[in-house]
Structures are given as structure tokens and as C-alpha cells.
Amino acid sequence: xxxxxxxxxxxxxxxTRDGIAPVIDDLSFDLAPGETLSLxxxxxxxxxxxxxxxxxxxxxxxxxxxxxxxxxxxxxxxQASETRMRAVRGNEISMxxxxxxxxxxxxxxxxxxxxxxxxxxxxxxxxxxxxxxxEMLDAVQIPLPARRxxxxxxxxxxxxxxxxxxxxxLACRPKVLIxxxxxxxxxxxxxxxxxxxxxxxxxxxxxxxxxxxxxxxSVAEMAERVVVMYAGRKIEEGYVDDILTRPRHxxxxxxxxxxxxxxxxxxxxxxxxxxxxxxxxxxxxxxFMGCLFAPRCDRVETLCWQEKPKVTQITPSQxxxxxxxxxxxxxVDA
Amino acid sequence: MPDTxxxxxxxxxxQDVEVSFTLKRSSLxxxxxxxxxxxxxxxxxxxxxxMGIVGESGSGKTTLALAVARLLPVARGQIHMxxxxxxxxxxEALRNERRHMQFIFQDPYSSLNPRLxxxxxxxxxxxxxxxxxxxxxxxxxxxxxxxxxxxxxxQRLFPHQFSGGQRQRIGIARAxxxxxxxxxxDEPVSALDVGVQAQILNLLRRLxxxxxxxxxxxxxxxxxxxxxxxxxxxxxxxxxxxxxxxESLFNTPKHPYTQALLSAVPSADxxxxxxxxxxxxxxxxxxxxxxxxxCRFASRxxxxxxxxxxxxxxxxxxxxxxxxACHLVKAAG
Numbered sequence: 266x267x268x269x270x271x272x273x274x275x276x277x278x279x280x281t282r283d284g285i286a287p288v289i290d291d292l293s294f295d296l297a298p299g300e301t302l303s304l305x306x307x308x309x310x311x312x313x314x315x316x317x318x319x320x321x322x323x324x325x326x327x328x329x330x331x332x333x334x335x336x337x338x339x340x341x342x343x344q345a346s347e348t349r350m351r352a353v354r355g356n357e358i359s360m361x362x363x364x365x366x367x368x369x370x371x372x373x374x375x376x377x378x379x380x381x382x383x384x385x386x387x388x389x390x391x392x393x394x395x396x397x398x399x400e401m402l403d404a405v406q407i408p409l410p411a412r413r414x415x416x417x418x419x420x421x422x423x424x425x426x427x428x429x430x431x432x433x434x435l436a437c438r439p440k441v442l443i444x445x446x447x448x449x450x451x452x453x454x455x456x457x458x459x460x461x462x463x464x465x466x467x468x469x470x471x472x473x474x475x476x477x478x479x480x481x482x483s484v485a486e487m488a489e490r491v492v493v494m495y496a497g498r499k500i501e502e503g504y505v506d507d508i509l510t511r512p513r514h515x516x517x518x519x520x521x522x523x524x525x526x527x528x529x530x531x532x533x534x535x536x537x538x539x540x541x542x543x544x545x546x547x548x549x550x551x552x553f554m555g556c557l558f559a560p561r562c563d564r565v566e567t568l569c570w571q572e573k574p575k576v577t578q579i580t581p582s583q584x585x586x587x588x589x590x591x592x593x594x595x596x597v598d599a
Numbered sequence: 600m601p602d603t604x605x606x607x608x609x610x611x612x613x614q615d616v617e618v619s620f621t622l623k624r625s626s627l628x629x630x631x632x633x634x635x636x637x638x639x640x641x642x643x644x645x646x647x648x649x650m651g652i653v654g655e656s657g658s659g660k661t662t663l664a665l666a667v668a669r670l671l672p673v674a675r676g677q678i679h680m681x682x683x684x685x686x687x688x689x690x691e692a693l694r695n696e697r698r699h700m701q702f703i704f705q706d707p708y709s710s711l712n713p714r715l716x717x718x719x720x721x722x723x724x725x726x727x728x729x730x731x732x733x734x735x736x737x738x739x740x741x742x743x744x745x746x747x748x749x750x751x752x753x754q755r756l757f758p759h760q761f762s763g764g765q766r767q768r769i770g771i772a773r774a775x776x777x778x779x780x781x782x783x784x785d786e787p788v789s790a791l792d793v794g795v796q797a798q799i800l801n802l803l804r805r806l807x808x809x810x811x812x813x814x815x816x817x818x819x820x821x822x823x824x825x826x827x828x829x830x831x832x833x834x835x836x837x838x839x840x841x842x843x844x845x846e847s848l849f850n851t852p853k854h855p856y857t858q859a860l861l862s863a864v865p866s867a868d869x870x871x872x873x874x875x876x877x878x879x880x881x882x883x884x885x886x887x888x889x890x891x892x893x894c895r896f897a898s899r900x901x902x903x904x905x906x907x908x909x910x911x912x913x914x915x916x917x918x919x920x921x922x923x924a925c926h927l928v929k930a931a932g
Contacts, residue, residue, distance in 0.1 A: 452655035487865070
């Protein structure tokens with residue numbers, strides 16, 4: 266399968282007071298057409314930065330893309346002109362942000378905001394854009410779309426605003442939809458609605474989805490493949506079911522075990538949660554030559570402090586970057 | 600009134616508690632409208648246990664907690680802790696009672712005074728409530744820092760020099776400083792990173808075992824509630840819809856709302872995911888100012904009947920430790 270979006274050896278550097286820090290360090294992954302890929306990790310691991318890099322929205326200065334390539338259907342976006350990027354953004358790749366409250370413009374009606382994308386990218390007239398906006402609002406299951414189109418964002422609930430954001434993002438039928446923690450600000454019942462909607466609309470428009478989240482539950486629910494990130498680096502990649510049942514990297518294992526997952530049946534027994542000791546390293550430590558997880562790892566060895574872990578291909582679909590992989594002996598040589 | 604077990608082990612009882620807010624009038628001549636954030640809540644919390652309150656945003660869980668802590672005026676009802684009528688306390692008596700009841704807040708960034716050093720923050724309750732002699736207080740602060748897993752050399756730092764998890768530890772140290780019997784935890788981990796969440800949850804559990812604390816634990820995260828709590832009350836629009844011990848609530852949820860809430864949680868538990876019996880509830884919660892009559896969940900309930908839109912179902916016992924407010928669930932006997 267050829268990749269729709271391909272990120273290769275991407276490095277993004279930020280200039281900080283303590284020098285240059287690589288917030289994304291040699292990141293590579295592929296996104297196939299129509300697939301849902303999830304980027305998972307704690308805050309500060311570079312998930313959102315990856316999204317911004319794909320959109321060409323890295324704030325510069327202090328940030329800059331130091332090396333690598335991001336290609337969308339063969340076109341390297343990092344070499345594209347600003348005019349070209351404007352045509353890509355919101356049209357071929359679009360994004361849904363975490364905060365539906367702050368990412369809509371409060372002084373325009375939602376209809377104008379959906380219409381703006383359509384008029385700009387598809388060259389529709391006002392009237393056509395309005396008709397299509399109503400259709401989009403209907404597609405994201407907002408009741409009475411013809412009336413709601415004249416509402417301002419403050420007149421809508423959080424869930425409805427996020428639906429509007431999705432409508433804007435999907436209006437031009439993008440090839441790639443990046444959803445950056447789209448449900449973190451929402452209640453679980455509304456989250457379930459939004460996930461259902463993203464799945465349905467994604468399927469209908471055949472958009473590939475990159476879901477950025479810190480919640481393994483959401484990953485299990487939404488994604489087919491997952492990339493686990495830590496301190497700007499990809500540490501594990503594979504199919505969701507494989508990663509959930511057999512995580513190889515100690516961090517992935519910790520990330521799954523440290524969350525009290527809702528269980529199907531509960532018993533009287535309640536063990537303590539497995540902790541990941543310590544916390545995410547400060548930005549000044551990024552780019553350190555050893556493994557960045559070493560200070561928190563329970564399987565750390567001398568080598569971990571000295572050399573950046575190499576990526577081991579465990580199965581054709583699963584790989585991990587660790588010097589001391591768990592269950593490494595069951596490795597299938599591909 | 601269904602028998603609220605007033606055993607010797609009960610620490611806190613709430614009897615028909617109502618908290619309401621008067622809203623700004625829409626025009627000069629309009630009647631000011633009343634928002635009942637908490638409407639007739641009856642609960643009892645046993646000593647040494649954790650009572651979980653779970654619900655979506657706007658369900659009134661934080662308002663209820665603030666009311667118990669006497670940080671909000673209660674319009675109606677009674678709250679007793681250890682036999683003391685909390686609502687009748689005034690002035691000095693209330694201040695003295697506060698030492699038995701402390702609060703851990705959601706946001707570790709805004710709940711610590713940025714101008715005070717960590718040791719001063721932890722020491723404040725001791726100073727204000729005149730606990731221990733002045734000379735012993737420094738020792739007590741050191742002891743508290745040990746208990747919550749902070750280093751002693753961090754005592755002189757300011758809040759901004761700590762990470763989110765460490766700040767929450769300071770908040771916990773402050774809460775247990777006065778040796779309270781009841782600690783109200785209002786979403787103590789929802790502002791923290793997943794890796795740090797586990798550390799704080801384990802710390803809270805350990806402190807409970809060591810100090811015999813009783814928690815009222817508020818969260819919207821059902822996984823966290825399931826992990827932490829002995830009894831759970833599910834709130835929706837200011838009312839308790841279901842209350843049960845941990846095993847009954849999660850293994851045999853009765854109220855349609857609880858069932859929908861549980862099925863809405865995305866889960867990494869593959870067994871749970873494979874069951875695939877998602878109950879979708881559509882729409883948003885109703886406007887709390889103009890609540891329709893009848894059951895508050897009627898507008899979103901997948902099993903709604905005509906009577907649900909007319910009569911408000913009372914919270915009745917269906918089992919020894921299981922109460923449900925729904926017309927469709929049969930009461931015991």
C-alpha cells in the first residue's frame with residue numbers, strides 16, 4: 266500500500282535559553298489512505314508539534330524544521346511555497362483542535378465560518394457555500410441546521426462547537442484530518458458521539474485520520490495503528506491490538522498499566538496502580554544521546570545511558586526503540 | 600424516608616441537601632430565576648471509606664462538595680459529620696470544625712498561593728487552626744513532606760518551581776496537615792498527565808490506609824472512580840440517579856443513565872470492547888434553569904416512557920446497598 270502521507274526523519278528544533286532543543290527527533294511514520302493512526306504520549310512528547318509541522322504551522326522563530334521530509338501524495342510539503350501551503354491547509358489536510366471554545370471565532374456565525382473555508386478553497390459563491398454549510402451541519406448531526414447556521418459559537422454547547430469544528434475541517438473533503446485531542450474538553454457521553462461521528466464522516470469522505478491523544482482507551486476505540494511518542498521520539502509503533510496486548514517498550518507498557526481502565530467486571534480486589542516514576546524530561550534534555558526514558562525505566566542498563574536506542578522491527582508491523590526490549594526473545598524475524 | 604444506615608461507622612450524612620443560585624434577572628421586571636445546582640441529595644459516607652461522586656460537567660458534583668465543606672450556602676437540608684450539625688455552626692465553632700474536614704482542589708496551579716514557599720503553604724492550616732505548639736509545627740511540616748513524597752530540600756521553593764504532580768502533593772500535604780477525618784478530593788488528578796495520575800492516586804490510597812482517612816472523591820473519569828471508591832453516587836442535573844457499592848454499580852448498573860455512561864467510556868480492556876453493546880445517548884443535558892417536570896434524564900433516555908416526563912422518580916432501595924431513581928427499575932419487596 267502506498268502511503269498517502271509520509272513523514273521521514275523529521276526533526277524540529279526550538280531555540281531555547283539553554284540552547285537548541287529537538288522537540289521532534291528523527292520521527293518517521295506513514296499514513297495510508299483511509300486509515301486512522303493515533304499518536305500517543307504524555308504532554309510535551311511532541312504529538313501536537315508533529316501535527317503543526319505537517320500543517321506547516323511551526324511558530325518560527327523559535328521553531329524550525331531542521332531536517333527530514335513530509336510528503337503528501339508525493340509532494341514534499343516542507344519545500345512548498347506559502348501560497349501552496351495555504352491551498353493545502355484546510356483543503357487537503359485539515360485540523361480539529363482540542364478547545365472548541367477558543368478555536369472558533371466568536372464574532373462570526375458558524376455558517377460564515379464553514380462557508381469561509383468553502384469559498385476560499387473551492388471558489389463557491391456565498392449562496393452555494395451557505396447551502397453546503399447547511400449540508401455539513403446536517404452531516405455532523407446538528408439539529409435544525411438551517412437555523413443553527415446563524416448561531417454564534419457562544420450559543421452552542423461544547424459538543425456542538427466541536428461538531429462545527431469537524432464540519433469546518435471536513436467541508437472541503439480533505440485527504441487527511443488531524444484531530445488534536447478532539448474530545449478532551451468534552452463529557453464522556455458527548456465524546457462517544459463525537460467519536461462515532463468522526464468514524465462515520467471519515468468513512469464517508471474517505472479521509473485518513475491522525476488522532477492525537479493521551480488516552481489509550483480512545484486509541485483502542487478509534488485507531489487501527491498507533492505511534493507511541495516520548496520526548497520527541499517515536500518509541501513504539503504497531504497495530505493497536507498488538508500494542509495493547511503485547512507492548513514491548515517499557516514506556517508503552519507503563520502508559521497502559523498506569524491508567525485505571527474501566528473494567529468489564531470488578532472484583533473486591535484492588536491492586537495499586539503501576540506507576541511510571543518521575544516525569545517527562547525537561548526540554549533542555551531533549552536530544553540527549555542515550556535513551557530519554559532511561560531515568561524512569563525499571564529495565565535500564567548501562568548502554569541505555571550511552572547510546573540512542575536503535576529501532577527493532579519485532580514483526581512486520583510492530584517496531585520499538587529500546588535496548589532492552591521486553592519479550593525480545595519471541596522476536597519474529599521479518 | 601428509606602433507612603439511611605446511621606451506624607456508628609457513619610462519618611458524614613447528608614439529608615435532602617439543596618444548593619441553589621439566584622441568577623441575574625433577564626430584565627428589570629422579570630422574576631429572578633433560580634438554578635438548583637444540587638437538588639435534594641441524601642447520602643451517607645462511612646468512616647475510612649471512599650464515596651465517589653461521578654457525573655458529567657454541570658451535574659452539581661463540585662457544588663455538592665463545596666456545600667459539604669461549608670464553602671457555599673445550603674438552601675435546605677442537613678449535613679452532619681460525626682454527629683455535629685455542620686450547617687448550624689457559626690464563627691469560631693465552624694473554624695474549629697474545619698480542621699476535621701479538608702479539601703484537595705482540581706487545579707494544582709491555581710490552588711496554591713504563588714507568593715508563599717511550599718513549607719508555608721503546608722504550614723498555614725496549622726497556624727490558622729492553632730494546631731500543635733509553634734515549635735512543633737516545623738517538625739510537623741517536615742513529616743508531612745515525607746508523607747507525600749516530597750524532599751525536605753524542596754520546602755523552601757515556590758509553587759512555580761514544582762511540576763503539576765508535585766504541586767498536587769503540596770495540596771495533599773496541606774489537606775492532611777490538620778489530621779482531618781474527612782478529605783474532599785475534587786477531581787484531584789484530572790489536570791495531571793497520565794503517568795503522574797497513577798502516582799497521586801496511589802499516594803491517596805496509601806494515605807487513606809495509614810491515616811484512616813475518609814474521602815469524598817469527585818471525578819468525571821469512571822476508570823478513576825472504579826479504582827478509588829467503595830461506594831459511588833451517580834449525579835445528573837443536581838440529583839442522584841443511582842448509588843451503590845463499587846461491585847454492584849459497575850457489575851450490575853441499573854439506571855439507564857449509568858448504563859449509558861459506562862458504555863460511553865472508550866476502553867483499552869479488549870474484553871469490554873469486544874462486547875460492543877454501546878448505548879448511545881443523543882443530545883446534550885437540558886438547560887438547568889428551565890428543567891422540564893419528571894425525570895431529569897427523560898430527554899436523553901433511550902427507554903423513556905410517558906410517566907417519566909410527568910413524575911420525578913424517587914431514589915429507592917432495590918438492594919441492600921443499591922439505590923436507584925428510575926420508574927423502570929423495580930424497588931425491593
